[in-house]
Amino acid sequence: MSDHERKQLEDFLAAIEPNIAGYNYSTFSYLAQKKGNVFELAQGRLVLQGVPATSESKHFESPNLKVGFLHLHELKTSVKQFIESLLTGKLLTPHGELRFAPEKDRSHSIYFNPFHAEGVPFQNRQAFQYRQMQLHIRGDRRERLDSLSLDWELKAGPIPFEGVQELCAEFGVGQIDGDSSTVEIVAFSVAAIGGESSVTGTKAKLVINLVDGLEREKASIGYRLIERNAVVKRGILSGDALTWENATNFQRGVAELEVTGGAVLHCVASHGGRAQHHYWVADPATAQNPFRAIHQAFDKNLDVLQELVTKAQTKGANARDLEIAVAWLLWMLGFSTTHIGGTPKTSDAPDLIAATPFGHLVVVECTTGILKEDSKLSHLFQRAEKIRQTLISCGNQHLRVLPVIVTTKTRDEVKSELDQAHKNGALVATIEDFPQLINRTLLVPNAERLYTEAEENLKRLQNPSPFDVSGTKTNLLQ
Structure with missing residues (x-):
C-alpha cells in the first residue's frame, strides 16, 4: 500500500471513529462472479448507518453468480477488521469465501471522499443536505457482467430475475459500472434537524435527531436567523441546553427560541464538532418571499x-x-x-x-x-x-x-x-x-x-x- 493510500484509509477511519458507537445497523451487500472454483467479489457496498435496514438478510446463487445482503454483525467483524480482510484479498461470509485480489503486482487502490453526494431520488430533497462519507476500494479487473449469457442464466433461476442490473437493485448492490472489482463503504450522518422543527409567530421549535449509542452532550444545533436576506443573529445550542427524549431507534433533543415574525432559520445538526445535516425552517403562515x-x-x-x-x-x-x-x-x-x-x-x-x-x-x-x-x-x-x-x-x-x-x-x-x-x-x-x-x-x-x-x-x-x-x-x- 502506498503512503497516499494508507493516509486515505487512516483519514476515513479517523473520520468515522466518533460515530462508530452509533452505527448499530450497518449492512453489507455484494455481487460475486464465479471464476474457476472460487467466487470473486465483483462489487460490494458496506453501509454504515444508525437506523434499521428495511430488508432482512438474504442470499441468491446461480451457477456463475452469487449475491447477498447481510447485517454487519453477521460477519462477526468491526468496520476496521472488515477493511483489513478485504485488503488481504479474502472476505469470509456466511455464504462462503469471496476473493478480492488487487491488480497484478499492485496493491488495492483506495480513495476517501469526505463529502460524497450520492444520486438519491429528488423526492427526498433533504437527502442532499446530509453529510455522507465514502471510502472506495478498487481491486483487480473483472469479467464483464453485462453479458446476455448471465442475463439468460438469471431468467432461468429458481427465483427469476430480468438480468444482472435487476439482481443488483434487489440486493442493494448499486449500479454496476467500470471494469474493476470495487467495494464502497458509505458512512451516513448520525444526526439531523428534525422535520418537525417549526416557526410559529415569534416562537421557533428546533429539533435534532441523534442515533442511539451516541452521547447527547456532544450534539448541538447551530443556527442563523435571517430577516430580509440579512443574517441578524447566529448561535449554537449545545446538547446540555436541549430537552431530550427517547424515540424509536434514536434520541430527540428539543429547544425553543424567540424570533421575530416572518424570520427564517437555517439550522445545522452537529455531533462531536462535525456538521451532519442542515435544514431551513420557516413559518408557513408568513413569508419573506x-x-x-x-x-x-x-x-x-x-x-x-x-x-x-x-x-x-x-x-x-x-x-x-x-x-x-x-x-x-x-x-x-x-x-x-x-x-x-x-x-x-x-x-x-x-x-x-x-x-x-x-x-x-x-x-x-x-x-x-x-x-x-x-x-x-x-x-x-x-x-x-x-x-x-x-x-x-x-x-x-x-x-x-x-x-x-x-x-x-x-x-x-x-x-x-x-x-x-x-x-x-x-x-x-x-x-x-x-x-x-x-x-x-x-x-x-x-x-x-x-x-x-x-x-x-x-x-x-x-x-x-x-x-x-x-x-x-x-x-x-x-
Missing part, C-alpha cells in the same frame, strides 16, 4: 413542483415537465421568465429565458439526459449567441447574457462534460442543486444578487485556483 407565497396558494408545500422534477428523473420522462418546474423556480427567485421554447412553432428558441429586474438574461436549456444529448449543449451556445447579437443590434449591448443548462442527471453522471460547458461560458445545474435553490425561495427574492453570484462562480470554474478546493461547485448559490 411574496412570489413563493403566491405560488404556494396554488401549489401547497411546492408538492407539484417537486413532482414535476421527480417525474423528469424517470426513464423516458418528458423534459417539458422539467422546463415548467425550472420556470416556476426562477420566477420565485425573482426573475421574469418566458417559456419561449415551449411550443413546436418556437422549437428553435431556448427552452426558457429569464431576466433580472435590470434586464440581464439567463438563457436556459433543460434536459433529462446528459448535456450533449439531442445537441442540447451546442444549441444552448448558439441560442445564447443569437440573443447577444440581437441585443447589440437593438442598442442594448450593455445587458449581459448567461447560458445555463439544467439536467436531472447527477454531477457524477455529467462530470466528463462539465469542463467543455464551463470553457464555453455556460453554467451547469444538476439534480443536486434543486434543494438549495428551492430553499433560496424562502428568502426575499434578489435576482440581481443571484445573477452576480452565478457569473462569479462561472469565472472561478473557468480559472480555478490551485488552492480552491470548492472548484467543483456549479450551482447559482455556491
Whole structure:
C-alpha cells in the first residue's frame, strides 16, 4: 500500500471513529462472479448507518453468480477488521469465501471522499443536505457482467430475475459500472434537524435527531436567523441546553427560541464538532418571499413542483415537465421568465429565458439526459449567441447574457462534460442543486444578487485556483 493510500484509509477511519458507537445497523451487500472454483467479489457496498435496514438478510446463487445482503454483525467483524480482510484479498461470509485480489503486482487502490453526494431520488430533497462519507476500494479487473449469457442464466433461476442490473437493485448492490472489482463503504450522518422543527409567530421549535449509542452532550444545533436576506443573529445550542427524549431507534433533543415574525432559520445538526445535516425552517403562515407565497396558494408545500422534477428523473420522462418546474423556480427567485421554447412553432428558441429586474438574461436549456444529448449543449451556445447579437443590434449591448443548462442527471453522471460547458461560458445545474435553490425561495427574492453570484462562480470554474478546493461547485448559490 502506498503512503497516499494508507493516509486515505487512516483519514476515513479517523473520520468515522466518533460515530462508530452509533452505527448499530450497518449492512453489507455484494455481487460475486464465479471464476474457476472460487467466487470473486465483483462489487460490494458496506453501509454504515444508525437506523434499521428495511430488508432482512438474504442470499441468491446461480451457477456463475452469487449475491447477498447481510447485517454487519453477521460477519462477526468491526468496520476496521472488515477493511483489513478485504485488503488481504479474502472476505469470509456466511455464504462462503469471496476473493478480492488487487491488480497484478499492485496493491488495492483506495480513495476517501469526505463529502460524497450520492444520486438519491429528488423526492427526498433533504437527502442532499446530509453529510455522507465514502471510502472506495478498487481491486483487480473483472469479467464483464453485462453479458446476455448471465442475463439468460438469471431468467432461468429458481427465483427469476430480468438480468444482472435487476439482481443488483434487489440486493442493494448499486449500479454496476467500470471494469474493476470495487467495494464502497458509505458512512451516513448520525444526526439531523428534525422535520418537525417549526416557526410559529415569534416562537421557533428546533429539533435534532441523534442515533442511539451516541452521547447527547456532544450534539448541538447551530443556527442563523435571517430577516430580509440579512443574517441578524447566529448561535449554537449545545446538547446540555436541549430537552431530550427517547424515540424509536434514536434520541430527540428539543429547544425553543424567540424570533421575530416572518424570520427564517437555517439550522445545522452537529455531533462531536462535525456538521451532519442542515435544514431551513420557516413559518408557513408568513413569508419573506411574496412570489413563493403566491405560488404556494396554488401549489401547497411546492408538492407539484417537486413532482414535476421527480417525474423528469424517470426513464423516458418528458423534459417539458422539467422546463415548467425550472420556470416556476426562477420566477420565485425573482426573475421574469418566458417559456419561449415551449411550443413546436418556437422549437428553435431556448427552452426558457429569464431576466433580472435590470434586464440581464439567463438563457436556459433543460434536459433529462446528459448535456450533449439531442445537441442540447451546442444549441444552448448558439441560442445564447443569437440573443447577444440581437441585443447589440437593438442598442442594448450593455445587458449581459448567461447560458445555463439544467439536467436531472447527477454531477457524477455529467462530470466528463462539465469542463467543455464551463470553457464555453455556460453554467451547469444538476439534480443536486434543486434543494438549495428551492430553499433560496424562502428568502426575499434578489435576482440581481443571484445573477452576480452565478457569473462569479462561472469565472472561478473557468480559472480555478490551485488552492480552491470548492472548484467543483456549479450551482447559482455556491
